[in-house]
Amino acid sequence: MNVLVVGSGGREHALCWGIAASPLLEKLYCAPGNGGIAADAECVSLDTANNDAVVRWCRTNKIELVVVGPEVPLVAGLVDALRDAGIPAFGPTAKAAILEGSKAFMKDLCAKYDIPTAAYGRFRDASAAKDYVRKAGTRVVVKADGLAAGKGVRMCETAAEAEAAIDAMLAGEFGAAGTEIVVEEYLTGEEVSYFALVHGEQVLPFGSAQDHKRVGDGDTGPNTGGMGAYSPAPALTPALEAQVLETIIRPTAKAMVREGRPFTGVLFAGLMLTATGPKLLEYNVRFGDPECQVLVPRLKSDLLTVLMAAQQGILNKVDMRWYTDTALCIVMAAKGYPGAYAKSSPIGGLEAAAKLPGVTVFHAGTTKDGATIRANGGRVLGVTALGKDAREAQARAYAAVDAIQWPEGFCRRDIGWRAVLA
């Protein structure tokens, strides 16, 4: 069959790499793709923000499954447009993608269906929000309701910080995404990510991961899209995983059906393991980046078959198999990221790195310039390794990083420290 993957990051490279290995595949395309994806798929320059253009292109190229990587086209209804045109697509409709598109919607759903999450209020008015902070009398987190490219969350240590965040967001710091805000209880505990394929009320667990959001070693410095990840997350014991499925994931799938917003695709729960049990921090309606780069290499079953089963609603028929290995991904980014950075420096040693045991190098912001791979973004590579445990995966991944010659790039040297200690 012919498949189109939408997106251009490391997540989409991992999806293309997995799908490319499927015996069901005839031809794989990726729009727009990147310099590394070009090895697994034909990259096509297609305006993926234009739903009609994507539909037309899929018709011309006889696409039988579209896999949408990022949240923006999902929230903008790309899956709806494809389905209306009779083109199967993996991912939620806009009505279901609201789980990520509106934090206020997600919080109200949790309240209505008794899904454990931080106590919260939703506000359009600054004085009401500040009242809430005063009455709460504890640390709070202030969040823009809508999509803000991962930047719309402020962890506030003091009431003064909370008031400043409330004023800034309601004054338009994040544009329309911050017309409404959520103010919520500041939870403490260990954070883990959990993934499940969902079709209506059908739920198929897809594993756990932990990522490193801060740019610097020791989890310091500004937040980024993610500087590394590993899977599975040792903190999520089988008992906790069962609790997450029964108290959070399954009730959400059921609630979305009841609300007339049945979910299809991958549900990515950001969780806090608190002293009183796992609580939902946020939902994403797509795979994580770089979490996808550590989930896909652990999957023994055929990825394309599994994604199709989610799209078709036959998740109960899937024979899910996983390698018992740990996967660990180190993100190499351009110096300066998450601030300003230069583009187009050449990257060497990629082939030598990829030959090391257990290693796969996923590309994010790269372009192919003849035989040369050049940096073309902030997060540039996801150097991933499988190992029998976190320690081995970490050693293999850093050996691969050290085989790559890219003086204009950097990475953290402590990815996976928690898992190695576990």
Ligand code: AMP
């Ligand atoms: P979100 O986009 O809502 O997941 O928030 C981004 C990050 O902020 C999360 O991954 C957490 O590290 C942190 N965070 C969000 N909400 C809370 C909360 N209620 N308590 C503590 N940390 C939070």
Ligand code: GLY
């Ligand atoms: N790594 C976090 C995310 O993809 O949202």
